[in-house]
Amino acid sequence: MSSFVARHSGRSNAQRQGFWDRHPAEVAADLIGWSVLVGGVGGRIVETEAYHHEDPASHSYSGPTPRNEVMFGPTGTLYVYRSYGIHWCMNFVCWAEAPGGAVLIRAIEPTAGLEIMSERRGLGDPRALCSGPGKLCQALAITREHNGLALDRPPFQLAPGPARGLAVGPRIGITKAVDVPWRFGEAGSKFVSRPFPKTA
DNA sequence: TGGGCGATTCGCT
DNA sequence: GCGAATCGCCCAC
Secondary structure, eight states: OOHHHHHHTTSOTTGGGGGGSSOHHHHHHHHTTOEEEETTEEEEEEEEEEEOTTOTTSTTTTOOOTTTGGGGSOSSBEEEEEETTTEEEEEEEOOSSSSOOEEEEEEEEEEEOHHHHHHHHTOOOHHHHSSSHHHHHHHHTOOGGGTTOBTTSTTEEEEOOOOSOEEEEOOSSOSSSTTOOOEEEETTOSOSSSOOSSOO
């Protein structure tokens, strides 16, 4: 159970806004177990990574640019970027005191709209539908058009939920600050992009 | 204005 | 396990 949910369960959405105004690593850990739906399609978040403005591996490290400007805007919004010229990746903008933070959503456990996601992905195996940042954006039909949108409005539906356990490890696919343990996941989940070195 | 590179994925070996 | 695919962004020239 995340600390935020424990403190805020039962409160209004407006009071919940403070959730995003914290360090990305805190938010990334708390998001494990939450459900995210886009147009009614989605599932439980089982893997995230944190990035912030003093982080050499972060897009925001060198300051605002046309691509990353959303990271420096209001929290609780979506930052979408193109990866390797092929895939889309989605982040939740969150920061405290200094802007430029975000949480990369790396994997979700599909629970709603399985058939739609299978069709979009061209696959049937639920474990392969959303087990990676590019995969889940394809399954949820996330594109540049969603960049900057608020997460508390349609087509998005976010809801807190419990995690069975928290796994922590180094982030994936980066070349800088590789030793910072800011990758989080649900312990034992079979829907993560890659196994965690150890589970906690 | 051009070249290098990336928070990835998939198919083939 | 390895490497190609593929293109927008960013910085250097």
